[in-house]
Amino acid sequence: MFQLERSKALVQEADGSSPFDGVDTHYLALSALDHMMEATTISMGSMSSEVLQHVADTAARMRPGLTSTQAQRVATAVLDALDNKANKHREFEAEYFDAPSASMRMFRFRLVQFQPDPQDVYRYTPTAEGYLVYLGMLDLSPEDSQELMEKMLDLLVRRGRFEAALDIARRARKLSIEFRQLISDKLQQAYRAPSSVNWSKEMQGRLAEARKHVGDRQAEDFRMEQAVGDALHEATELRTRENLVQLRETLRGAGDIRMKLVRDISASNELFIAAQKAAFRARRPMGLPDLESTIFPNVMQLHSPVLLAEADNFLCALYPPQPLKVFDLNTAFTILRETRTDDTPPAEDEGELEQFIPVPDPFPKALVDETRNWLAAKFDTDATWQADFLLELAREDGLSAAAQRCLVFILYQSFAQSENTFEGMAARKSGKEFILDFVRGDNLEFFKKDGQ
Amino acid sequence: MNGPEPSVKNAATLIYKALQTSLTTAGDTEYRELAALFRVDASFRRTCEDVATGFTLQIIDASELRGLVLVPESKDSRFAVRLGDIRAHGMEQPHRAALVLAHVSICAAFFPTSDSLDDDSLIPPPVTIATCRDTLYSLAQRLKDANPLPADIPLDLAPGWEAVCALPQTLRESVRAAPSSGAGIVKIALNQMVEGGLVRLDRGTEDDPQASYTATHRLRVQLREIALRRLFEMAQLCTARR
Numbered sequence: 001m002f003q004l005e006r007s008k009a010l011v012q013e014a015d016g017s018s019p020f021d022g023v024d025t026h027y028l029a030l031s032a033l034d035h036m037m038e039a040t041t042i043s044m045g046s047m048s049s050e051v052l053q054h055v056a057d058t059a060a061r062m063r064p065g066l067t068s069t070q071a072q073r074v075a076t077a078v079l080d081a082l083d084n085k086a087n088k089h090r091e092f093e094a095e096y097f098d099a100p101s102a103s104m105r106m107f108r109f110r111l112v113q114f115q116p117d118p119q120d121v122y123r124y125t126p127t128a129e130g131y132l133v134y135l136g137m138l139d140l141s142p143e144d145s146q147e148l149m150e151k152m153l154d155l156l157v158r159r160g161r162f163e164a165a166l167d168i169a170r171r172a173r174k175l176s177i178e179f180r181q182l183i184s185d186k187l188q189q190a191y192r193a194p195s196s197v198n199w200s201k202e203m204q205g206r207l208a209e210a211r212k213h214v215g216d217r218q219a220e221d222f223r224m225e226q227a228v229g230d231a232l233h234e235a236t237e238l239r240t241r242e243n244l245v246q247l248r249e250t251l252r253g254a255g256d257i258r259m260k261l262v263r264d265i266s267a268s269n270e271l272f273i274a275a276q277k278a279a280f281r282a283r284r285p286m287g288l289p290d291l292e293s294t295i296f297p298n299v300m301q302l303h304s305p306v307l308l309a310e311a312d313n314f315l316c317a318l319y320p321p322q323p324l325k326v327f328d329l330n331t332a333f334t335i336l337r338e339t340r341t342d343d344t345p346p347a348e349d350e351g352e353l354e355q356f357i358p359v360p361d362p363f364p365k366a367l368v369d370e371t372r373n374w375l376a377a378k379f380d381t382d383a384t385w386q387a388d389f390l391l392e393l394a395r396e397d398g399l400s401a402a403a404q405r406c407l408v409f410i411l412y413q414s415f416a417q418s419e420n421t422f423e424g425m426a427a428r429k430s431g432k433e434f435i436l437d438f439v440r441g442d443n444l445e446f447f448k449k450d451g452q
Numbered sequence: 453m454n455g456p457e458p459s460v461k462n463a464a465t466l467i468y469k470a471l472q473t474s475l476t477t478a479g480d481t482e483y484r485e486l487a488a489l490f491r492v493d494a495s496f497r498r499t500c501e502d503v504a505t506g507f508t509l510q511i512i513d514a515s516e517l518r519g520l521v522l523v524p525e526s527k528d529s530r531f532a533v534r535l536g537d538i539r540a541h542g543m544e545q546p547h548r549a550a551l552v553l554a555h556v557s558i559c560a561a562f563f564p565t566s567d568s569l570d571d572d573s574l575i576p577p578p579v580t581i582a583t584c585r586d587t588l589y590s591l592a593q594r595l596k597d598a599n600p601l602p603a604d605i606p607l608d609l610a611p612g613w614e615a616v617c618a619l620p621q622t623l624r625e626s627v628r629a630a631p632s633s634g635a636g637i638v639k640i641a642l643n644q645m646v647e648g649g650l651v652r653l654d655r656g657t658e659d660d661p662q663a664s665y666t667a668t669h670r671l672r673v674q675l676r677e678i679a680l681r682r683l684f685e686m687a688q689l690c691t692a693r694r
Contacts, residue, residue, distance in 0.1 A: 286566055286569065286570060286676060286680065286681075287566075288566050288680055288681065288684050289566065289684070290564060290565040290566050291556075291559060291560045291563060291564060291565070291566070291569075291675075291680060291683070292560040292564035292565070292587070293564070293565075294687070295556075295680070295683050295684055295687045296556055296557070296560050296591060297591060297594075297595060298686075298687035298688075298690040298691060299553070299556055299612070299683060299686050299687050299690065300553055300556075300591060300592060300595060300611070300612045300613045300616070301595060301611050301612065301613065301690050302611065302612055302686065302689060302690050303609060303610065303611050303612070304545055304546060304549040304607075304608060304609065304610060304611070304612060304615055305545075305608070305609065306689060307549050307552055307553075307612050307686075308535065308545065308548055308549055308552065310686045310689065311535050311548075311549075311552040312527040312532070312534045312535055313526075313527050313682050313685075313686070314552070314555075314556075314679060314682045314683055314686060315527075315532075315533055315534060315535055315538070315552070315555065316523075316524050316526065316527040316529065316532035316533055316534065317523055317524075317674065317678040317679040317682045318533075318555065318559070318650070318674055318675070318679040319532075319533035319644075319645075319648045319650070319674075320473045320521070320522065320523065320648055320649060320650075320670060320674070321471055321473075321509055321522050321523065321524050321529070321531030321532070321533075322531055322532075322533050322537070322648075323471060323472075323531075
């Protein structure tokens with residue numbers, strides 16, 4: 001907006017001074033501003049005679065045929081235009097549309113100011129707006145002009161012109177803000193219409209520049225602060241000290257703004273990607289009628305057979321792809337035919353081998369024979385024997401425990417006729433149960449068979 | 453950062469991951485990186501599309517946030533969900549027609565207008581089973597009132613709205629999703645859509661009649677990119693017959 005105002009203003013000026021054919025009044029005006037600006041680095045600005053001389057010289061160079069009187073007239077006209085003499089040195093006015101308040105607004109500004117310096121010499125200096133015109137017309141990027149400001153500032157501090165330094169420091173700070181604005185504007189544009197900004201080509205370069213700018217400025221600022229600090233140390237006059245303190249504050253303010261700029265720069269890539277993501281979604285509208293009011297009623301009027309025939313077309317589009325089912329016959333067969341490997345892995349520890357110790361025969365042949373002979377001797381002597389009596393007898397006769405147990409087995413073996421080893425003897429159950437310390441059971445009675 | 457390479461293997465991996473509808477890029481770094489690669493690398497994108505085409509699939513949406521959205525190319529695809537897959541085996545024909553219409557009514561309950569589908573920033577409010585049922589019945593009733601049918605037409609040959617109107621809206625004691633009532637059929641459709649990742653159970657349990665459902669991004673994309681057009685073609689059949 002500022003820029004626009006500037007150009008408007010200048011067009012007006014150019015029109016106003018058009019009688020001077022062959023002379024680029026635009027250039028002259030800017031040249032005058034340039035001259036004043038340069039002068040501010042040394043003093044508070046340039047005196048009117050200096051400006052006039054400068055402009056006249058430039059005009060003469062531009063058109064060698066110009067007489068010195070003509071050149072002077074051109075110069076006067078240019079300076080007057082800058083100063084808005086035609087309007088009685090009033091401020092320039094421009095209308096513009098203010099979006100937030102939705103109304104036309106008046107913007108008033110001056111390009112140059114004619115002020116007395118401390119020595120009471122009236123000098124021309126460009127105003128803030130003047131600077132903008134100058135920068136805008138030179139198509140100078142803010143960071144370049146800021147560099148310029150810093151240089152001037154440096155010079156002023158070294159020369160001890162603190163008031164002017166403070167003024168310039170403020171402008172430099174303003175430029176930092178502008179630079180930040182530029183980046184965020186670009187980001188905003190990238191965000192709103194990513195296709196209009198080629199990030200890697202355009203913005204990466206700009207961001208790199210911005211980073212460099214911040215780095216350089218930071219170093220420069222540090223140096224400046226140091227210089228101001230030193231000056232503050234040496235300064236004794238109250239007003240000078242006040243100015244110096246303000247200067248330092250302004251410098252720090254600029255530093256803060258640049259910190260924010262750094263943050264903007266580092267976040268900008270992500271912001272841009274987010275913007276692109278949003279853009280990826282941006283499609284042209286489908287152009288289909290509304291589902292509920294138009295499509296659905298029509299679909300519902302379809303006859304069931306048609307509806308069912310067409311349904312799959314819709315359903316397969318509505319549902320995400322389903323993984324293949326296992327119920328497919330081929331797959332089922334494959335699974336069924338698969339031989340399963342053992343689920344549990346074989347134990348790695350195979351254990352230890354132990355020697356097999358055979359259990360000793362509880363009744364060796366000698367023992368069985370001995371017991372048998374003893375029993376056979378008993379059977380020979382009497383006709384009838386009770387099993388419990390025989391066992392008691394065996395204990396009394398001093399048979400070993402093993403022999404007694406063996407006797408039990410022999411007796412019970414003999415109960416079955418088929419296995420009876422004693423000829424002529426038979427056995428029958430004698431009713432009562434007997435209990436001894438090592439055996440219990442139904443009592444048996446052995447007797448001689450009839451006829452023997 | 454070394455991202456994945458735009459190889460055929462990676463393209464196939466991406467398709468494989470996209471086939472798993474429950475998988476999200478948030479929980480899977482590889483998926484996220486591959487989806488990002490898909491968006492920036494045109495050659496990788498083409499490879500992915502080739503792989504998908506080979507599988508009779510179609511890529512309709514891609515973002516790092518939500519991964520790829522795939523859809524079967526046609527109903528003949530092995531990946532396609534058909535009516536027979538949705539518990540519709542034993543159903544009678546009118547019930548099956550009602551089931552299809554229930555699907556449409558759910559979509560309509562979420563996205564009644566094309567604008568609501570187009571505008572990504574517009575999140576449709578949750579719907580309940582009752583909302584979908586009412587969408588279905590009110591329209592069916594209106595159509596029934598508008599064109600009275602001859603009384604002797606068999607239900608199998610009647611228009612879809614007749615199939616809906618013939619169903620009781622809801623059964624007193626039916627809690628489970630059964631095909632014998634309108635609410636039951638809507639519930640079958642909703643359950644199936646939950647399974648397919650198209651809607652999400654927002655509040656309450658499945659058996660709760662007050663349960664509300666929200667649409668997922670996938671429902672919006674599938675409807676917008678392909679399903680609505682198919683529906684529109686179906687609707688054209690109706691106007692063509694008249």
